[in-house]
Amino acid sequence: MIDRIIEMAWEDRTPFDAIQDQFGLFEKDVIKIMRSNLKRSSFNLWRKRVTSRKTKHRKNRSYGVGRFKSKDQK
Numbered sequence: 300m301i302d303r304i305i306e307m308a309w310e311d312r313t314p315f316d317a318i319q320d321q322f323g324l325f326e327k328d329v330i331k332i333m334r335s336n337l338k339r340s341s342f343n344l345w346r347k348r349v350t351s352r353k354t355k356h357r358k359n360r361s362y363g364v365g366r367f368k369s370k371d372q373k
Contacts, residue, residue: 304332309345311352
């Protein structure tokens, strides 16, 4: 389960809302998981990338972005 959460969080087009819907985890919980399971440099890189990404928050996404569904997701 942790691996899937990390995978979804790492994907640019998967919003935190999708993680919350599927696993019941809020953004702050995902950040804690990422911090504890990634190397410090990887976590910092991820945070820097996610902070400026509109696609990580459903309310900020334009309709044209669409919905991304991972090949691992059923």
